[in-house]
Amino acid sequence: MLTIYDSSRSRFCDGVSRRNFLKIGALGLGGLALPQLLHAESQMGIRRSHKAVIMIFLPGGPSHQDIFDLKMDAPKEIRGEFKPISTKVPGIQICEHLPRLAKLMDKLVVIRSMVGALDDHNAFQCLTGRVARNQAPGGWPALGSVLSKLQGPVNKYIPPFVGLSPKMGHVPWSDAGMPGFLGVAHAPFKPDGAGKSDMVLNGVTLDRLSDRKNLLASFDNFRRDVDGSGMMEGLDSFNEQAFGLLTSSKLLEALDIEKEDAKVRTMYGKGDPKNRDDGAPKLMEHMLIARRLVEAGSRCVTLAFSRWDHHGDNFGALRQDLPLLDQGVSALVKDIYQRGLEKDVSVVVWGEFGRTPTINKDGGRDHWPRVSCAMLFGGGIRAGQVIGATDRLGGEAVERPVYFGEVFATLYHNLGIDVNKVTVRDLTGRPQYLVDHYQPMRELVG
Numbered sequence: 001m002l003t004i005y006d007s008s009r010s011r012f013c014d015g016v017s018r019r020n021f022l023k024i025g026a027l028g029l030g031g032l033a034l035p036q037l038l039h040a041e042s043q044m045g046i047r048r049s050h051k052a053v054i055m056i057f058l059p060g061g062p063s064h065q066d067i068f069d070l071k072m073d074a075p076k077e078i079r080g081e082f083k084p085i086s087t088k089v090p091g092i093q094i095c096e097h098l099p100r101l102a103k104l105m106d107k108l109v110v111i112r113s114m115v116g117a118l119d120d121h122n123a124f125q126c127l128t129g130r131v132a133r134n135q136a137p138g139g140w141p142a143l144g145s146v147l148s149k150l151q152g153p154v155n156k157y158i159p160p161f162v163g164l165s166p167k168m169g170h171v172p173w174s175d176a177g178m179p180g181f182l183g184v185a186h187a188p189f190k191p192d193g194a195g196k197s198d199m200v201l202n203g204v205t206l207d208r209l210s211d212r213k214n215l216l217a218s219f220d221n222f223r224r225d226v227d228g229s230g231m232m233e234g235l236d237s238f239n240e241q242a243f244g245l246l247t248s249s250k251l252l253e254a255l256d257i258e259k260e261d262a263k264v265r266t267m268y269g270k271g272d273p274k275n276r277d278d279g280a281p282k283l284m285e286h287m288l289i290a291r292r293l294v295e296a297g298s299r300c301v302t303l304a305f306s307r308w309d310h311h312g313d314n315f316g317a318l319r320q321d322l323p324l325l326d327q328g329v330s331a332l333v334k335d336i337y338q339r340g341l342e343k344d345v346s347v348v349v350w351g352e353f354g355r356t357p358t359i360n361k362d363g364g365r366d367h368w369p370r371v372s373c374a375m376l377f378g379g380g381i382r383a384g385q386v387i388g389a390t391d392r393l394g395g396e397a398v399e400r401p402v403y404f405g406e407v408f409a410t411l412y413h414n415l416g417i418d419v420n421k422v423t424v425r426d427l428t429g430r431p432q433y434l435v436d437h438y439q440p441m442r443e444l445v446g
Contacts, residue, residue: 050154051344051379051415052294053143055302056287056329057123057165058351059173059279060309063365064373065357065394066318067095068386069112074393078357081315089384097322100330101375106384107333107342109376109444113388113397116404117353117369121309122172123165126350127302128180129408129435138181138427143408144300145179146434148186149424150417155297157250162293163188164286164303169278176302181426188302191255254296257288264288268331271324279307282321284328291335294345299415308351312362329375336378346379346414348407357393371397374407379414381444405438413440 063080065071070084070093084093087105094102094110101108117125124132127142141149144161153160163176179186253259271282282305290301305325310317329349336342354372355365371390377383389399409419412434419439423431 050297050299052298052346053147053300053379053411053415054287054290054294054332054345054347055126055143055300056347056349057126057173057302057304058306058308058325058349059123059168059170059304060121060307061351061353061355061367061372062308063310063314063318063355064112064371065355065390066314066365067098067322068110068373068375069390069394070095071357071392071394074357077359078393080359082318092386095322097319098326100326101333104330104333107337107377109381109383110386111374111376111388111402111407112386112390113399113401114350114354114372114374114404114407115370115397115401117372119353119367119369120172121170122352123175123304124172124178125404126352127175127177129405129438136181136426136430136432138183139178141180141182141186141424142177142188142300142302143411144177144188144302145182145186146424147299147415148179149182150422151299151415153297154299155250158254158293158297159189159251160297160299161186161188162298162301163190164289164301165190166275166280166304168275168280168304173279173304177300181432182424188300250296254292254298255289257285257292260288260292264331264335267334269324269327271328276307279309280304282306282324284324284331287328287332288335291332291339291341291345295339295341310355310364311360311366312364314355314359314364316363333377342378343380344378346376346381346411348374348376348411350374357395368395370395371401374402376407376410376444379411381410381414382446385443387441387443400443402441403438405435406441409435409438410440410444413445 065078066080066082070082071079072084073079083096085096085099085102086093087102089105092105092110094105116131118131118133120132122132124130127144128140129143130140142161144163148160151160161177165174165176168174176188176190257265265288268288269284271284273281273283275281286303286305290303293301305328306321308321332347336345336347351372353367353369356368358365360366371394387400388397388402390396391398412419417434419434423433426432
């Protein structure tokens with residue numbers, strides 16, 4: 001853990017007080033870790049527009065037939081306890097515990113027929129669009145890592161890929177996105193905690209930090225002199241970015257929601273910072289931080305909200321969590337539209353799989369990878385529609401099955417990246433397409 005102290009006064013040189021600094025894990029200025037994380041290579045032909053993606057992961061697999069796909073004609077042991085309500089779009093109904101989102105349905109897309117999941121409690125498929133089996137050498141990279149590789153940073157002080165997912169008891173749910181074969185340079189930047197803790201650089205004062213920077217520069221010069229490959233030439237700029245990130249207030253301001261208007265903070269609401277069992281805390285504030293980050297320059301922000309693995313007391317848990325999700329996501333929808341970001345920022349909300357049609361003896365639903373749901377908005381897509389349908393019991397997709405790779409192809413399209421042309425090279429040097437054989441969803445981009 002790094003910490004910068006200003007030994008001469010109570011505020012940092014850029015006017016930011018110590019209390020506004022954030023805890024940032026695993027950053028080391030003495031080694032190459034931070035410079036490598038900031039080393040963003042670009043690929044010729046990729047448009048560097050500032051478009052972005054926010055991915056809200058619901059760890060555990062949300063119950064699709066109790067949220068977006070209620071089955072009122074099914075037998076009692078299947079249909080559940082909730083009732084559907086009408087939305088702003090005639091003919092579309094969603095759960096009664098999502099009244100705010102119902103009023104915004106004209107800006108949303110609900111997918112009721114997500115297929116191709118594995119029975120695996122892992123964020124991997126929601127972060128990469130691929131299953132974790134038969135991976136390319138080095139592993140499949142997350143979408144945020146791909147954007148870091150292809151488009152690089154918008155602002156040198158704002159990491160292109162930020163992962164807000166906190167540590168959880170079930171570690172695979174904590175995955176904010178792995179860089180895979182693209183390497184650590186394109187891993188997500190992970191602020192530690194809710195973004196409100198003090199950040200200090202292990203007792204290193206600004207003077208000592210400056211001395212260390214000069215020392216690093218002298219080492220780099222020495223290493224460059226003895227390096228004949230030319231690989232050292234770029235290290236100066238990467239170290240400069242690393243130093244700038246640690247001493248600039250831009251990232252800290254983006255992470256500090258106290259900088260936001262009080263009415264906006266109230267709109268998002270205040271969540272519960274405690275982790276739920278082995279899952280994530282309920283932090284609607286992370287949705288606000290995500291918006292602030294993409295507006296400041298991040299290309300991809302991932303976050304995780306609560307815990308949705310309800311093998312028991314499914315309806316009691318949903319009665320607690322759905323109103324919070326409703327408030328946080330509806331606030332993000334309004335915020336994005338009010339700030340004119342609806343064509344530039346794509347948002348997807350989903351979990352790793354769905355739940356069984358039949359309610360078990362403990363009042364819960366078990367794992368059901370055969371079909372699940374998702375919600376999208378922003379990115380200029382055609383909103384106000386439902387895509388796909390399941391059978392009477394909510395167990396099988398019977399209309400327009402949608403694969404994770406199709407959603408990813410759509411997100412890349414929204415970002416100005418042609419999935420039919422653009423490739424990234426794996427560790428063997430072999431070019432790999434960003435998605436398997438999938439195309440952007442015709443219903444959304446036409």
